[in-house]
Amino acid sequence: MIFTTFKRITRTGFVNFWRNGFLSFAAIVVITLSLSAFGGLVFASAFGRSLLADVKDKVDINVYFTLTAPEKDILALQKEIEALPEVADVTYVSAEKALSSFKEKWQNNALIMQGLTEVGGNPFPAALNVKAKDPGQYGNIANFLTSKNTEDQSGSTIIDKVNYEENKIIIDRLSAIIPTVEQVGLTVSLILILVAIIIVWNTIRLIIYTAKDEIAVMKLVGASNIYVRGPFIISGIMYGVVSAILTLVLMAGFAYWSDSIVLRLAGVDVAANFSLIVNVLSAYFVHNFPQIFILIMGSGILLGGVASYVAARKYLRV
Amino acid sequence: MIYYDKVSKIYPDKSVALDNVSFGIEPKEFVTIVGHSGAGKTTLMKLLIAEDYPTEGSVFLESTNVHNLNKKQMSKLRRRIGTVFQDYRLIQNKTIYENIAFAMEASGRTDHEIAADVPHVLELVDLAHKIWNFPHELSGGERQRVAIARAIVTQPDIIIADEPTGNLDPTNTFEIVRILKKINEMGTTVLLTTHNKGVVDAVGGRVITMENGKVIRDDKSGKYIL
Numbered sequence: 001m002i003f004t005t006f007k008r009i010t011r012t013g014f015v016n017f018w019r020n021g022f023l024s025f026a027a028i029v030v031i032t033l034s035l036s037a038f039g040g041l042v043f044a045s046a047f048g049r050s051l052l053a054d055v056k057d058k059v060d061i062n063v064y065f066t067l068t069a070p071e072k073d074i075l076a077l078q079k080e081i082e083a084l085p086e087v088a089d090v091t092y093v094s095a096e097k098a099l100s101s102f103k104e105k106w107q108n109n110a111l112i113m114q115g116l117t118e119v120g121g122n123p124f125p126a127a128l129n130v131k132a133k134d135p136g137q138y139g140n141i142a143n144f145l146t147s148k149n150t151e152d153q154s155g156s157t158i159i160d161k162v163n164y165e166e167n168k169i170i171i172d173r174l175s176a177i178i179p180t181v182e183q184v185g186l187t188v189s190l191i192l193i194l195v196a197i198i199i200v201w202n203t204i205r206l207i208i209y210t211a212k213d214e215i216a217v218m219k220l221v222g223a224s225n226i227y228v229r230g231p232f233i234i235s236g237i238m239y240g241v242v243s244a245i246l247t248l249v250l251m252a253g254f255a256y257w258s259d260s261i262v263l264r265l266a267g268v269d270v271a272a273n274f275s276l277i278v279n280v281l282s283a284y285f286v287h288n289f290p291q292i293f294i295l296i297m298g299s300g301i302l303l304g305g306v307a308s309y310v311a312a313r314k315y316l317r318v
Numbered sequence: 319m320i321y322y323d324k325v326s327k328i329y330p331d332k333s334v335a336l337d338n339v340s341f342g343i344e345p346k347e348f349v350t351i352v353g354h355s356g357a358g359k360t361t362l363m364k365l366l367i368a369e370d371y372p373t374e375g376s377v378f379l380e381s382t383n384v385h386n387l388n389k390k391q392m393s394k395l396r397r398r399i400g401t402v403f404q405d406y407r408l409i410q411n412k413t414i415y416e417n418i419a420f421a422m423e424a425s426g427r428t429d430h431e432i433a434a435d436v437p438h439v440l441e442l443v444d445l446a447h448k449i450w451n452f453p454h455e456l457s458g459g460e461r462q463r464v465a466i467a468r469a470i471v472t473q474p475d476i477i478i479a480d481e482p483t484g485n486l487d488p489t490n491t492f493e494i495v496r497i498l499k500k501i502n503e504m505g506t507t508v509l510l511t512t513h514n515k516g517v518v519d520a521v522g523g524r525v526i527t528m529e530n531g532k533v534i535r536d537d538k539s540g541k542y543i544l
Contacts, residue, residue, distance in 0.1 A: 222396035
């Protein structure tokens with residue numbers, strides 16, 4: 001009996017979906033737009049996070065050592081810095097490595113290579129690149145470095161300079177901007193989602209309103225509530241499923257289109273240097289497809305189904 | 319079988335639809351309720367299927383007060399009563415077949431019974447050839463016959479027909495009366511409201527006459543007197 005009821009409700013839901021073609025179309029358009037807003041938020045946050053990570057990654061402080069500083073003192077200092085709780089990562093760039101990476105970078109520029117030969121020897125100091133876990137913590141790390149007694153056996157300091165002051169401005173701004181951007185993003189997202197839910201809810205309410213006389217007849221013929229409401233819920237879920245599929249197709253299209261747009265705007269050379277920014281969306285989409293699928297499909301089904309369930313309730317009181 | 323016990327209905331705008339009405343209906347009776355528009359005929363019908371509530375008094379079906387039921391019991395009760403409305407009230411986006419099948423589905427009949435009974439009942443009202451049409455493709459008389467088919471297909475104990483001929487021409491009117499009489503002969507209690515003298519005379523049987531929300535006459539084998 002339960003199976004028969006379920007079968008009949010599902011069949012009626014499908015038939016109604018098909019016969020109320022225009023209303024179904026309207027609902028699908030509205031739900032697709034709302035889900036696309038969700039999708040847009042997902043992409044915006046993915047892009048924003050990738051951009052922020054990229055910027056955060058580019059910010060560091062560099063400790064440059066004097067040309068005479070012994071390597072073992074530098075390595076000892078590296079150990080000490082690594083032990084600090086604020087520090088995420090410390091890389092040691094030896095003088096030789098700095099020279100070879102410089103040569104590699106400018107190997108095609110005859111003028112610069114000539115200049116380098118003229119200087120003679122290795123003009124590059126050894127350096128430690130220090131990355132903090134959070135941009136706000138660079139101040140502490142810089143303080144640690146300046147307060148530290150960094151002298152070698154001969155009594156001369158091994159640190160030539162710490163470029164914290166130079167980076168301070170950008171670091172301070174980033175530390176201030178990042179939380180604000182995240183908060184604004186979250187607020188805007190919540191408002192958008194709320195608006196989307198309200199619009200979908202109203203559309204479905206109107207659709208069910210057009211059927212209110214029929215709901216009354218069904219009730220007066222002796223149909224139970226589930227029998228009357230069930231098909232509406234099935235139709236609602238179908239609106240959600242169809243809209244979700246459309247939205248996923250739109251998202252995939254947008255992700256790949258955005259790649260080519262970034263490439264075209266920035267040029268292939270520049271884009272190659274910012275590998276993080278190119279392919280962000282398509283890579284994100286492919287990588288997180290199961291989660292995105294569940295999010296969009298789930299939201300669609302939930303929006304359509306729950307809105308139908310609640311909207312039909314009002315007219316069942318016959 | 320049906321008993322109206324001192325029923326009054328006063329609408330929120332203070333108009334009195336029913337004023338202390340009491341009468342009973344025996345099983346297998348064919349009762350015609352006559353009266354001018356606004357005499358309270360439709361309200362009587364609405365109270366029986368609990369579409370509306372009385373201000374005072376109670377309506378009983380056998381020993382059950384129809385207004386003291388929960389949702390589930392109410393649905394069950396309504397399945398015992400086949401209702402024919404003046405404005406047909408067919409479901410517009412369902413075919414004739416589906417409109418009738420719906421009533422059977424709602425009362426939990428099997429697919430097998432539905433497939434067998436729907437064409438049969440449509441033959442009874444002479445509409446077998448319109449089985450796959452939609453209501454808007456039918457004439458008024460045809461729609462009303464579909465509504466009757468929907469009401470009788472579940473073989474209810476009672477048929478209530480609220481001015482079923484109100485929108486029909488004389489030929490269709492007598493066709494409807496003929497069908498209702500046939501149903502009554504097969505053992506179903508029929509409760510019919512009308513303000514059509516011809517219908518009353520054609521039915522014969524008991525006539526309850528209403529005026530201003532009161533029962534003013536109750537004749538065992540009545541004529542139309544107003």
